[in-house]
Amino acid sequence: MTSVDVEPGVTESAATPVIEARDLSRHFRVGRGFFSKQQLHAVDNVSFSIGRQEIVALAGESGSGKSTIARLLAGVYKPTGGEIFYQGRPMSSFKSRKDQLSYRGDVPMVFQDPFSSLNPAFRVSHGVLRSLKLHRPELTRQQRQDEAAQVIEAVGLTPAGDIMDRYPYELSGGQRQRIGFAQALAHKPKLILADEPVSMLDVSIRIGLLNLMAELRSSAGVSFLYITHDIASARYVADRLMIMYAGHIVETGPAESVLANPKHPYTDLLLGAVPDPRAPLSLGIEGDTGEPPKVVDPTPGCRFRWRCPLAIDRCHVETPVLRRLGENHEAACHVAEADAGVAG
Amino acid sequence: MPDQLLEVRDLTVSYDTGEHPVVAVDHVDLDVQAGEFVGIVGESGCGKSTLLFAIAQLLSSPAAITGGSVKFLGQNLVTMSEKKLAALRWRDFSVVMQSAMNALNPVKSIGAQFQDTIMAHDEVVDDNRPAEVLRLVGIDPIHLKSYPHQLSGGMRQRAMIAMALLFTPDLIIMDEPTSALDVVAQRSLMVQIKELQRKLGFAVIFVTHDMSLVSHFSDKLVVMYAGQVVEFGDTRAVFDHPEHPYSEGLLDAFPSIRGPKVPLTGIPGAPPNLASPPPGCRFQPRCPKAFEDCPKIEPELYQVGAVQSRCLLHAPSIESAKEVS
Numbered sequence: 180m181t182s183v184d185v186e187p188g189v190t191e192s193a194a195t196p197v198i199e200a201r202d203l204s205r206h207f208r209v210g211r212g213f214f215s216k217q218q219l220h221a222v223d224n225v226s227f228s229i230g231r232q233e234i235v236a237l238a239g240e241s242g243s244g245k246s247t248i249a250r251l252l253a254g255v256y257k258p259t260g261g262e263i264f265y266q267g268r269p270m271s272s273f274k275s276r277k278d279q280l281s282y283r284g285d286v287p288m289v290f291q292d293p294f295s296s297l298n299p300a301f302r303v304s305h306g307v308l309r310s311l312k313l314h315r316p317e318l319t320r321q322q323r324q325d326e327a328a329q330v331i332e333a334v335g336l337t338p339a340g341d342i343m344d345r346y347p348y349e350l351s352g353g354q355r356q357r358i359g360f361a362q363a364l365a366h367k368p369k370l371i372l373a374d375e376p377v378s379m380l381d382v383s384i385r386i387g388l389l390n391l392m393a394e395l396r397s398s399a400g401v402s403f404l405y406i407t408h409d410i411a412s413a414r415y416v417a418d419r420l421m422i423m424y425a426g427h428i429v430e431t432g433p434a435e436s437v438l439a440n441p442k443h444p445y446t447d448l449l450l451g452a453v454p455d456p457r458a459p460l461s462l463g464i465e466g467d468t469g470e471p472p473k474v475v476d477p478t479p480g481c482r483f484r485w486r487c488p489l490a491i492d493r494c495h496v497e498t499p500v501l502r503r504l505g506e507n508h509e510a511a512c513h514v515a516e517a518d519a520g521v522a523g
Numbered sequence: 524m525p526d527q528l529l530e531v532r533d534l535t536v537s538y539d540t541g542e543h544p545v546v547a548v549d550h551v552d553l554d555v556q557a558g559e560f561v562g563i564v565g566e567s568g569c570g571k572s573t574l575l576f577a578i579a580q581l582l583s584s585p586a587a588i589t590g591g592s593v594k595f596l597g598q599n600l601v602t603m604s605e606k607k608l609a610a611l612r613w614r615d616f617s618v619v620m621q622s623a624m625n626a627l628n629p630v631k632s633i634g635a636q637f638q639d640t641i642m643a644h645d646e647v648v649d650d651n652r653p654a655e656v657l658r659l660v661g662i663d664p665i666h667l668k669s670y671p672h673q674l675s676g677g678m679r680q681r682a683m684i685a686m687a688l689l690f691t692p693d694l695i696i697m698d699e700p701t702s703a704l705d706v707v708a709q710r711s712l713m714v715q716i717k718e719l720q721r722k723l724g725f726a727v728i729f730v731t732h733d734m735s736l737v738s739h740f741s742d743k744l745v746v747m748y749a750g751q752v753v754e755f756g757d758t759r760a761v762f763d764h765p766e767h768p769y770s771e772g773l774l775d776a777f778p779s780i781r782g783p784k785v786p787l788t789g790i791p792g793a794p795p796n797l798a799s800p801p802p803g804c805r806f807q808p809r810c811p812k813a814f815e816d817c818p819k820i821e822p823e824l825y826q827v828g829a830v831q832s833r834c835l836l837h838a839p840s841i842e843s844a845k846e847v848s
Contacts, residue, residue, distance in 0.1 A: 381566045
């Protein structure tokens, strides 16, 4: 068996996705007392894959399970069901420290809050140099410095020499988040898990980071899982879009197709929430003040049915599954299925 | 009730940092009529939060008001004693802070915090008032017994707004109340604020960095850059025809969900250091439309149609000069 950091054969690599999740679940034990049997279903039977140099956006509200998926992929949580395959190999087989290290180097994470994810006591080069030392021990001290300067320049911070010696408080939010990307980039990753990388930043600088992601995809050949609650930014960078609600993926497909022709009523709701100054003035008081439910010991049925304007009787008794409703476009909704004439 | 609720004139706030005092709010004028919704937008560090704090008299050292006046219902708040201010706060105007996570006391129930506010004033308040205001913002009154950690982010922010409504004030000042929320919660909170405003008739000053957020909700819009007002006018007028390159930049900074997909650049660069602002127009180093006069002449607010813009392109003399060339 090949080691993870060794490139598999070219023919194989073209076909195998970088990462694939099959029936991935993560449940948490909740409730009072040590013997509580209550299970919170944060992620339930989720399957997806991310190809080479692909940017996939995972969108949904707070509490829908997006970050749990990122943590499962990063290896922070162990799945309670299903399996993650990295370049065709199941993640549960990465037992040795070498395997685990190389996986973590290949699939790093960029965090949401650039103000608390950098250690204020160290210069910003610290994180980059540390991860280089850990993941690429063959480099000499000088090579590490050069490499760090190079990635810091690659994320658009110039002059790198000057930036490297600064402390986090001397940088703006946007610059700090770029350092976050530089840390992830240092060990030549295959897939970067970006968990709401722009939501803490000013609107005027968000676009710069989204452009950076697109640029790194082509220059460094990485794939991205871009997690966001803002579907407009997802449309801007992503090839594919996955919409998540209460632990389920409810719709997935090419970004343009999902947004132009949303099948699931939840996607509609997300789209309606995006403030769009170019849209004509309409105070749509839909009165939707709902929030995603905490899914504790669920019974069958669609999890969106309490907020859904289209809910029918069937939604209360049968959990809808993802069905193909268009070119690469899938949705999990009984009503959309009936509309599309797909036999249930 | 007089129509003019708040009249801010020439308000200047400085941070005393020794040699170079930082002027964070630079001669700002602002009028708010009763029942009006005024949006203030700008990037981090443009002075918008400092302006709010100055209006509410919440500045603490080293920041201090060094000039100008804030007249609220005819009284100048700047020269008012702390004691008189305390009586006005919550009763006549209230402030909703950015992060309800930190603004609510984590070891006291929501109801106890409401009681604290009520007890600080001499007003006689109906015992049912706390339950009533919670119902107004769409939270079950059962949560008066809840602690902040038991509520979701959106509910906490709504509880803060409920608290601000206890005495039905004339003015509510909001400092980015939605910035910690996701888009769906953000939208529903905005709709709720607007509905409450219609029902109860209070005025709102709403600060945000996301211009598109207020596009459908505010009556007037103030765009701030580097401590100055750079554009002011009716919200729709500013959105339809932004007259300052900075407002244009803010508007085009973020992708739309409709229409063709176009590559965007945002506004390159960062706001200037206010200890040593650039000469002439403060936006000129980042401005795509800058010309040779911009670093030389400091622009004023010029009237352009329905809006006011602090851009030399609209200076009367330059206008004629351009037509000649």
